[in-house]
Amino acid sequence: MSDSASHRGLAAQRRAATHAADPEALAEQIHTAASTGEDRIGAWEVLDRDAIVEQAGRLMTRPNWQDLPLAGVAVGVKDIFDTSDFVTAYGSPIYAGNRPAADAAAVAALRAAGAILPGKTVTTEFAYWKAGKTRNPRNPDHSPGGSSAGSAAAVSAGMVPLAIGSQTAASTIRPAAYCGIVGFKPSLHRISLAGVKGLAGSMDTAGCFARDVADVASLASVLAGRPDWRDPAGPGGPAPSLHLAITPEWDMAAPWMRDALDSIAASLAALGAPITRAPAPAAFIPLAQVQTRLMAAEAARDLATEARFHRHSLSEPLQELISTGQAMPPEQQEADYTARDSALAQLDALFAGADILLAPSALDEAPRFETGTGSPDLSRAWTLLGLPSITLPAGLGPNGLPMGLQLAARPGRDRALLQAARWIEAHLAPDRRHAVA
Amino acid sequence: MSDSASHRGLAAQRRAATHAADPEALAEQIHTAASTGEDRIGAWEVLDRDAIVEQAGRLMTRPNWQDLPLAGVAVGVKDIFDTSDFVTAYGSPIYAGNRPAADAAAVAALRAAGAILPGKTVTTEFAYWKAGKTRNPRNPDHSPGGSSAGSAAAVSAGMVPLAIGSQTAASTIRPAAYCGIVGFKPSLHRISLAGVKGLAGSMDTAGCFARDVADVASLASVLAGRPDWRDPAGPGGPAPSLHLAITPEWDMAAPWMRDALDSIAASLAALGAPITRAPAPAAFIPLAQVQTRLMAAEAARDLATEARFHRHSLSEPLQELISTGQAMPPEQQEADYTARDSALAQLDALFAGADILLAPSALDEAPRFETGTGSPDLSRAWTLLGLPSITLPAGLGPNGLPMGLQLAARPGRDRALLQAARWIEAHLAPDRRHAVA
Numbered sequence: 001m002s003d004s005a006s007h008r009g010l011a012a013q014r015r016a017a018t019h020a021a022d023p024e025a026l027a028e029q030i031h032t033a034a035s036t037g038e039d040r041i042g043a044w045e046v047l048d049r050d051a052i053v054e055q056a057g058r059l060m061t062r063p064n065w066q067d068l069p070l071a072g073v074a075v076g077v078k079d080i081f082d083t084s085d086f087v088t089a090y091g092s093p094i095y096a097g098n099r100p101a102a103d104a105a106a107v108a109a110l111r112a113a114g115a116i117l118p119g120k121t122v123t124t125e126f127a128y129w130k131a132g133k134t135r136n137p138r139n140p141d142h143s144p145g146g147s148s149a150g151s152a153a154a155v156s157a158g159m160v161p162l163a164i165g166s167q168t169a170a171s172t173i174r175p176a177a178y179c180g181i182v183g184f185k186p187s188l189h190r191i192s193l194a195g196v197k198g199l200a201g202s203m204d205t206a207g208c209f210a211r212d213v214a215d216v217a218s219l220a221s222v223l224a225g226r227p228d229w230r231d232p233a234g235p236g237g238p239a240p241s242l243h244l245a246i247t248p249e250w251d252m253a254a255p256w257m258r259d260a261l262d263s264i265a266a267s268l269a270a271l272g273a274p275i276t277r278a279p280a281p282a283a284f285i286p287l288a289q290v291q292t293r294l295m296a297a298e299a300a301r302d303l304a305t306e307a308r309f310h311r312h313s314l315s316e317p318l319q320e321l322i323s324t325g326q327a328m329p330p331e332q333q334e335a336d337y338t339a340r341d342s343a344l345a346q347l348d349a350l351f352a353g354a355d356i357l358l359a360p361s362a363l364d365e366a367p368r369f370e371t372g373t374g375s376p377d378l379s380r381a382w383t384l385l386g387l388p389s390i391t392l393p394a395g396l397g398p399n400g401l402p403m404g405l406q407l408a409a410r411p412g413r414d415r416a417l418l419q420a421a422r423w424i425e426a427h428l429a430p431d432r433r434h435a436v437a
Numbered sequence: 438m439s440d441s442a443s444h445r446g447l448a449a450q451r452r453a454a455t456h457a458a459d460p461e462a463l464a465e466q467i468h469t470a471a472s473t474g475e476d477r478i479g480a481w482e483v484l485d486r487d488a489i490v491e492q493a494g495r496l497m498t499r500p501n502w503q504d505l506p507l508a509g510v511a512v513g514v515k516d517i518f519d520t521s522d523f524v525t526a527y528g529s530p531i532y533a534g535n536r537p538a539a540d541a542a543a544v545a546a547l548r549a550a551g552a553i554l555p556g557k558t559v560t561t562e563f564a565y566w567k568a569g570k571t572r573n574p575r576n577p578d579h580s581p582g583g584s585s586a587g588s589a590a591a592v593s594a595g596m597v598p599l600a601i602g603s604q605t606a607a608s609t610i611r612p613a614a615y616c617g618i619v620g621f622k623p624s625l626h627r628i629s630l631a632g633v634k635g636l637a638g639s640m641d642t643a644g645c646f647a648r649d650v651a652d653v654a655s656l657a658s659v660l661a662g663r664p665d666w667r668d669p670a671g672p673g674g675p676a677p678s679l680h681l682a683i684t685p686e687w688d689m690a691a692p693w694m695r696d697a698l699d700s701i702a703a704s705l706a707a708l709g710a711p712i713t714r715a716p717a718p719a720a721f722i723p724l725a726q727v728q729t730r731l732m733a734a735e736a737a738r739d740l741a742t743e744a745r746f747h748r749h750s751l752s753e754p755l756q757e758l759i760s761t762g763q764a765m766p767p768e769q770q771e772a773d774y775t776a777r778d779s780a781l782a783q784l785d786a787l788f789a790g791a792d793i794l795l796a797p798s799a800l801d802e803a804p805r806f807e808t809g810t811g812s813p814d815l816s817r818a819w820t821l822l823g824l825p826s827i828t829l830p831a832g833l834g835p836n837g838l839p840m841g842l843q844l845a846a847r848p849g850r851d852r853a854l855l856q857a858a859r860w861i862e863a864h865l866a867p868d869r870r871h872a873v874a
Contacts, residue, residue, distance in 0.1 A: 108742035189639040192738040202626040301629040305545035
């Protein structure tokens with residue numbers, strides 16, 4: 001599905017939208033797509049036909065609205081982003097019925113670009129652990145991953161061509177990989193988190209979902225105000241230089257996953273992408289643990305209001321996270337921030353002369369629904385460091401569920417990352433490429 | 438005023454509060470202090486006696502409430518922190534009457550520690566430039582600085598012993614210095630900004646105001662959940678090693694300010710604090726400009742909702758900031774983030790073997806009220822780098838208004854910074870020390 005002109009991609013939806021006769025017709029297109037399969041998948045926390053009609057009406061009064069980059073395109077928005085026209089409950093009963101005074105900044109950027117929100121997508125509780133109702137569109141017996149479950153599932157199922165979410169550990173990369181789509185987490189602070197319910201301030205990052213790299217780049221470009229991110233060079237561009245930095249988490253991946261990555265690496269090398277492999281430098285070995293501890297310490301601070309006034313309305317895993325964070329010794333916290341900073345100062349050693357790091361996106365295929373949202377371990381370190389990262393569909397696992405290929409670049413090299421992803425997407429063997437149904 | 442048992446300090450207020458006969462009596466203490474001089478100073482956006490009574494009543498039902506670290510102590514809260522019981526307007530008519538669903542996390546931490554909020558303190562518009570009504574308590578013809586104007590003025594005037602604010606460029610250090618009190622900006626992410634209206638996500642930091650270092654340390658300790666920050670070693674502790682890193686901004690400071698700093702440095706050296714001086718390394722020279730540009734770029738993203746839906750309700754300076762940010766070329770932004778990261782990798786060279794950097798807190802005394810809130814230039818670079826910093830009252834300028842001494846440490850060395858500040862506070866010549874009236 002590397003062709004953004006796919007009938008479910010951005011360009012096709014934009015074309016259909018700009019040819020809609022009136023707001024009712026546009027709303028009908030969007031609502032029909034967004035609700036198809038919803039009873040099976042449960043991607044939406046709120047899905048509101050009237051709100052779609054109203055947005056479509058407002059859009060069509062704007063002069064030259066058809067020229068907007070997301071003209072009439074439906075975008076799923078994770079229910080941790082404030083919206084002035086939809087209840088925003090952050091996946092928690094504490095905020096049932098909550099009506100924010102204003103849109104999150106990223107939502108305003110979407111509306112400015114002509115996008116229409118069909119509703120809000122399901123998030124785990126405060127973007128942490130406790131799953132909502134969403135099922136994996138590729139197999140409803142399995143989890144879509146977390147925490148941006150609804151956004152990933154809605155794109156995977158073709159309900160919307162684009163969606164946004166967030167990542168503190170692996171909450172964009174993992175669900176995108178499990179659902180067989182593209183997920184992109186840019187460098188820190190390029191997409192605003194103003195008006196987004198946070199979990200751990202130093203790591204929280206907005207995330208983008210789409211069916212291919214070109215579409216995810218268009219969405220991120222709008223959100224970050226970065227025209228240079230759009231239209232990453234296609235298959236004709238230069239081959240990226242790749243490096244496999246082996247970490248303890250890597251060794252925890254399922255054997256079939258490691259074999260698949262080896263095989264992908266070999267085929268990319270044969271196609272002209274220079275690829276090296278080495279154990280990650282010592283400074284990077286403990287970072288998944290560092291991320292786990294700092295996330296707890298920061299969550300205890302960032303969720304202080306809920307912990308103080310609504311403790312018994314929090315799930316047990318979240319209560320535990322907060323308790324762990326509150327009990328984290330100060331010396332441990334400072335040692336962990338120092339470990340992060342020291343690793344950042346040694347990034348050149350991690351990249352070993354290459355531009356792009358390569359890894360699996362998750363340890364295995366999506367787990368069964370009732371067992372949770374899966375492990376974030378393969379993204380923790382990169383998220384802690386603020387590396388821009390992306391996952392591409394890269395084939396199927398032994399149960400026929402998607403596997404993702406995870407790429408990362410140095411902070412600020414988002415454009416290079418998107419170009420590398422576009423090149424790899426175009427050069428993946430056809431049997432690996434078409435992960436999206 | 439290095440004695441926290443001062444009648445206007447934390448310990449005295451806590452003692453008086455815990456001896457109050459009933460909620461009415463406690464509320465009377467707090468309201469009387471908070472309203473004394475208000476007609477002259479204008480520190481409060483909202484000041485609500487009924488809300489004080491209600492909070493005092495709730496506090497006194499808590500078991501052993503007298504043992505809480507801020508038991509019954511009044512804390513001023515800048516009106517960019519969400520509060521569930523006070524209107525929160527972010528200094529903008531756009532949010533007039535806004536009632537947040539929940540407290541900011543830092544506010545919840547204050548309440549958990551037994552603090553009482555008399556109301557909300559005046560902020561400049563969205564913590565940027567446009568001043569509110571607040572006057573400098575040391576001379577109402579002059580500005581209190583910005584953006585945390587009300588919080589600094591309220592502490593300086595003895596209305597409250599403690600207050601909180603924020604800093605993106607110099608919004609804690611500058612008003613504290615202008616008002617003759619202590620202002621402390623910790624390392625990034627140690628105090629939560631959840632529920633705080635942001636201006637530029639990568640730089641926004643919470644700030645603390647008090648009349649001396651011990652009190653500011655107690656406040657920050659509660660907010661960050663860091664018992665190790667409390668009770669920094671007093672005059673008997675080890676002398677800090679100090680360094681003056683000369684920058685272009687330093688040369689812009691008024692001649693009297695530079696002379697005063699030289700004289701303070703000489704006296705501290707004579708008292709046993711080793712002190713060195715050198716031009717800042719080349720990587721640090723452009724950082725004030727880098728901060729200025731990145732603040733514009735990030736503000737354009739973080740205030741996207743207001744820019745899109747309420748542009749004409751924004752002040753002209755803020756509209757200009759957002760326009761500048763929206764027009765910032767992508768290459769410039771990435772070059773600026775890279776310049777910051779590269780400077781962070783060279784921090785050892787900036788500190789030149791010392792533990793603590795020394796600088797003036799502002800270019801001059803507080804300007805006259807009608808000319809604006811003064812220049813943030815002397816804090817821009819340190820804020821960009823996320824260095825914890827603190828300002829101490831260090832004497833008076835030619836117009837009889839306070840000057841501040843600004844100290845900074847490496848990220849994460851907040852405790853060492855508080856100890857150094859406590860040592861310097863105790864060793865400043867008596868004629869410099871008693872800046873607070």
